[in-house]
Amino acid sequence: MNVKALVIFLVLPLTALAQGYAGLGGDATGFERPRPGYQFQFPRDHGAHPQFRIEWWYLTANLTGADGRDYGVQWTLFRSALKPSDQAGWQSPQIWMGHAALTTPDRHFFAERLSRGGTGQAGVTAQPFEAWIDEWHMRGADTDALTLAASAENFAYRLNLTATGPLVFHGDRGYSVKSADGQASYYYSQPAYSVQGVLSLPQGDVAVTGQGWLDREWSSQPLAADQSGWDWFSLSLEDGDKLMAFRLRGARGDFTSATWIEPDGQSTALNDGAVSFTPLQTASVATRDIPVRWRVEIPDRALDIEVQALMPDAWMGTRFEYWEGPVTVTGSHAGRGYLEMTGY
Amino acid sequence: MTGPVLQALLSHWRTHRLQVVTLLVGIALATGLWSAVQAINAEARASYARASQQLGLGQFEELRARSGFIALSRYVDLRRAGWQVAAVLDGRLYVGNRAVRVLGVDMLAYPALPALTETAPDQAPQDPAQMLTAPGRLVVAPALARLLQDRDDLPPRIPSDAIPADVILTDIGVAEVLLDRQGQISRLIVLPQQPIGRPPLDKIAPELVRHSPDRQVDTARLADSFHLNLSAFGLLAFAVGLFIVHGTVGLAFAQRRGMIRTLRAMGVPMRRLVWITLAELTAFALAGGLIGLVLGYLIAGALLPDVAVTLRGLYGAPVEGHLTLRPLWALTGIGMALAGTLGASGHALWRLSRMPLLSGPGLRAWGGNARARSMAAAAGVILILGGIASFAGTKGLIAGFGLLAAILTGAALLLPLVLSWVLSALSRRARHPVTQWVWADMQAQLPGLSLALMALLLALAANIGVGTMVSSFRLTFTGWLDQRLTSELYVTPTSQDQGAQMMEWLGPRADAVLPIRSTELPHRTGPLFLYGIVDDATYRNKWPLIASGPDVWDRVHAGRAVLINEQLARRADLWPGDSLTLSGDHDLPIAGVYSDYGNPTGQAIVSMQRLDQIAPGTPTRRIGVRIDPAQAANLSRDLQDRFELPPGAVVHLSTMKAQSLAIFDQTFVVTSALNVLTLGVAGFAILTSLLTLWTQRLPQVAPLWGLGLTRSHIAGLEVLRSVLLATLTAALALPLGLVLAWLLLNVINVRAFGWSIPMTVFPADWLRLLVLTVLAAGAAAAIPAWRLRRLPPADLLRVFASER
Known part of the structure; x- marks a missing residue:
């Protein structure tokens, strides 16, 4: 057993890697499961749900610098419970993992932090809202106005986020189905943040402005056992519409889901099969072939676009490896957004 | 032409098989003991490195x-x-x-x-x-x-x-x-x-x-002194082994002088002869070195488990008990064998290359003379003075070992001159012609035997020195254990709460309950363990203080002073009257210093209340229980039942002492094993010297036989001569050994471990060693003497007939 394998297992609630990407298709015995018709309560639901096995606070931002260049920023806090309970101090079975990344047109920086719950080193409080691990944090009086910060050996950023629209609930009022077998998660987003702040890069600081998107999701078994990875898109189109679309790749075929978001925040769920995804070009990244140019089509919405990675080598070489980076949209619609690809 | 020359030179070894064996054994013993020590050290160091690396220490x-x-x-x-x-x-x-x-x-x-x-x-x-x-x-x-x-x-x-x-x-x-x-x-x-x-x-x-x-003070550095000790022993054994090589090669060259003269007369250039001889020596070194490596591996394998236990007991240093074969170790061993053999033969080779073409095969040519003796003695004196001077300059552990080496080598170099003086003095007093001849003959044999006698001197001195140190240490340690381990029972609670309950439960059942609480604090000299004690007569009466100010215990119990162990006192140079700074703002005067053997780290003792102020929440690690020894077994059983303690949680005083002494004895198993081996090598050196000299003895004993002495009488004198020389050497080794012991106890120990030990002498041990030496010398002379007794008179007669 090598070091890497152990470290991977460290954050895996269960040992078998066969159970989907990062164990997300694993057994959920003892944990609560998402139910349809759940009534979200805020600010409580912005906080952590330790009785569920996994949960994340996932922020991405497409930014433009004072230097005219495009940048992408990712800030993520994952929670993974080894047992459906919590305890104080080192005894806590709640494991927290933070990922931060900064993508420029020619570089991709990333960093990772790990912590146990119970000590105060990492956690999330609902009111006032704060999600943190070490000195990285996303906080504010509520989720409408946030400061976001992360730092690592060779990069750092500090951003202010202001929500310009309402929360959006995916699937059936926030109950997002992930497979034909009915695996699901609770999933909502704040897709409309206006962002400004400063990026610290090896060559110096850059002032930036742009748009941000926060995803909130928690579940105990979001993937079916045969599902090995996903391609997930969050796109902001120039006409004000937004699109969240994903494809879960499974041995028994793909499962797709999407949410069309109007400029005023009105959303429509698009069921399995409504969106089609076609990889057009792959790049060799971290000894894998990763699709970095896609064709995404939604015939009902007259959408036929090409999605292209800003920086093909946006590889997150963290304990669970995946691709995550900013993209530009051309075709029937123009715009930009973020793409995440796992399980390659 | 090289072929026939080689054949001619090698023919010597065919007729002198014993010399071949002696040479190989000499090289093998030197390489073997040295390599064994190196293997042990390498294994231990690899263990430390592995532990540090794996655990990220x-x-x-x-x-x-x-x-x-x-x-x-x-x-x-x-x-x-x-x-x-x-x-x-x-x-x-x-x-x-x-x-x-x-x-x-x-x-x-x-x-x-x-x-x-x-x-x-x-x-x-x-x-x-x-x-x-x-x-x-x-x-x-x-x-x-x-x-x-x-x-x-x-x-x-x-x-x-x-x-x-x-x-x-x-x-x-x-x-x-x-x-x-x-x-x-x-x-x-x-x-x-x-x-x-x-x-x-x-x-x-x-x-x-x-x-x-x-x-950070790591185990590897703490155990360095131990490894230095071992290395010194390895080097000593190596040197003693090389004495054998030097003697044998010298003799073989002397015996081949005639042959070499003939070869040169036939036109073989000197340069070629030297090269061939060098090749011959290299072959011997390689063969002997290989045997030595096998020997070293076996010795190291036998000693390593004891070393591992020692290092674990003394320093908590993790050493695995099994040996790995390292290529570098084997290469170094062969390298040492080569360097040692060539070094030991250098003198003989140099003289060979300088030999005048027509020089006769002089009998004493290889053995040295009065001038060489005086020069060696002068070198010895310079070496000793240099060692003392360099130690006075630096005072470190390495310089301490340097001083030891200088005194030992210097004394060995002085030996021939001193022995020659003694023999001259004795021969002047002799009246009987045979006695006069015996003294004169011993004087004449001295150059041939002096190297073997030097080896004997070194081995005996090391034996006396190390023996005295170990025995003194053991005596002091036993006494210290009696003072230090005073409670009849020592209990290890499984948790803090249980410790508190135990104290309460034990209160009415025991004469006194002495909690042992300690915490680790950083100090500029490395980690320091701070202990808290309660006021009890046990401490006042028995604690082994080696330096103390007035009202030691009253001041400590009142929380106004601290006691420190000898290691800390020496390392930080703090003595009663100075003060110790703990945790930044706790500055306490030092009331006394106590001896604390077998512990590499600094230690300090304060009152319980003080401990709580300095480091609140310090756990109770053990509880000492004073009780009538007759009741101890019962109380121990009750305690175990009442608190459901795991086996080993309650330890009796006697068990504790026995365990401590067992660890102590284990520590010196390796030392005594190396000691015995060194003495064995020295004994072997005498045997080989006498056996090789024997071949040259006939011209000297034949005239005595011709004058009417019987062969048995002459044989008896042979044994007597050997025993007398050994006894004289032993007599000279005694003061040298005592100097060595004193240095080990007061210089090396203080620098290596941080404690000094009063020196005690053990004359019974010396007597035993003397008897052993006499027996060894007698046995070594027995073979040549026996041969002399059985010698056909015709052989003795031939001495007068043929020119040698």
């Missing part, structure tokens, strides 16, 4: 608290300020009577995971959920796993070859429960990658002290 900068431990909230403060640190809780757990180190690390952040991950290949991968959540898992070496087999009160064990002996590696959450130190952190490892914009330490946790990796 001493590789990273660390943060420590002056108060002894860091609170969990401090760790979080640092993390939330951007400091990338990993928490470690380090403690000791008693498994039976064996102290095991518990290394509790935050498995999510600890930088050295290899030790964890290399579980046995047949084991299923570890489930992190089990590692990180109660009851957790303990990763231990397979041997310790077997030892813990029946401990159902401990979390399940995972055997791993990568974990050093006597270490339990586990998650910090498991360790804090196991050690009953919830929320405590021993130290924080500063991880190599730190984010930009991190605030300085004094802004977040000013009470923490940064320790750079090189300032």
